[in-house]
Amino acid sequence: MSLTSETDNRLYAQPSMAGVGDYIALMKPRVMSLVVFTAFVGYAVAPVQVHPVIGFTALLCIAIGAGASGALNMWYDADIDARMQRTAGRPIPMGRVAPGEALAFGTTLAAFSVVLLGLLVNVFAAALLAFTILFYVGVYTMWLKRATPQNIVIGGAAGAFPPMIGWAAATGGLGVEPILLFLIIFFWTPPHFWALSLYRAADYERAGVPMLPVVSGERETRRQILLYTLILAPFGVAPWLLGYAGLSYGIVALVSGAAMIVLALRVLREAADTGHRASRRLFAFSILYLFLLFAALLADQLVAG
C-alpha cells in the first residue's frame, strides 16, 4: 500500500519561495519611511529630551509597528490586490509569500513592536501604537475599506497617529502640538488619496473597493478634494499662528498651502479628457507638501535649539 503523489501534497507544506526582499515588501517600506519621518518630527519637537538610544528604540518600534500593519493589510487585502494593477505585483498575489506567512509575520512584528515600546520606552506610547495598528488593520482594512467611500477619511487617522506616538515616546503624554500634527495628516489624507483614486478609478472599481470616484463620480470627488484642501491649509499654518513654530515654518506652510489650494482648484476645473494631469500633479505635490511642513517644523526646532 503506497501513498499517492496527491496525498503527498496534502501531507507536506509547500516550500516557501519567499526571499528576504518579499518580507521587506510586505512591510510597505515607502509608507514606513513617511511614518518614521513624521514620528521623528513628533518626537523631536517634544519639550522633553530623552536619551538618543531611547529615542532610536521608540522610532524603531514605531517603524516595526507600521511594517506589521502593512503586512497584515496585505494579508487581508490579497484578493483586492490581485485585481488591481498598482498592487498585483505584491508578494502574496504573486504567490511568493503564502497568506498564512504574511499573517504570522505581521502578528509577530505587531506584538514585538508594542511590547518592546512598552518595556523599553513607556507604556502610554505603546498603548497608542497598539491602538494605531488595531485601527489600521481592524477598522480601516477589515471594515471601512470595503464598506464606505469614507474609508480613507476615517482610516486616515491611522496614518496620522505616528507624530503623536513620537511625542508620547518622549513625554509620556500628549499636548496641543501633537494633536495639531495629527490634524494636519488627517486632513491631508483625503485630497492625497482621492487625487490618486481619480486616475485609478477603474482599478478600484474592478476590485470592488467603494472609493469616492467609483461611488459618487469624478465631479463630487473633485469637489471633496477642494473642500478638504481648504480645511487642510489653515491647519498647516496653525502651528505658527498658535506660536508653536517660527516664521520660517509659517512662510513654508503659507506658500505650500496656497500651492495645494491652487492645484486642488485645477483638479476641480480639470476636463475629463486631459488624462488626469491635474490629479497626478496634486497627488505628487501632496507628498512634497507634507514632507515640507514636517521638515520645516524640524528645521525650526533645530534652529530654535
Add this chain to the structure above:
Amino acid sequence: MMGSVLGMSAVSESNDQPPGIVLTEEQKRRRRARSIAIALALAALVVLVYLVTIVKLGPGVLNRPL
C-alpha cells in the same frame, strides 16, 4: 503501511516512505537568506535590549538585593 503495523524493521519502513518535497537549489538559497535575516534581527534585538538596559540603569544594573 503494513510494515509499521506488523512492526517490521525501520529500514524497510523508510523505504516505503515517500521522499517528501525535495528543495531546489533556489529554495535552499532563499531559506538560507531568510535564516540569516532572522539571526541578524535577533542579534540586533539582543544588542538593543542590552543598550537600553545600560542607558536606563547604568551602574545601577549591578545594584540589586542578593
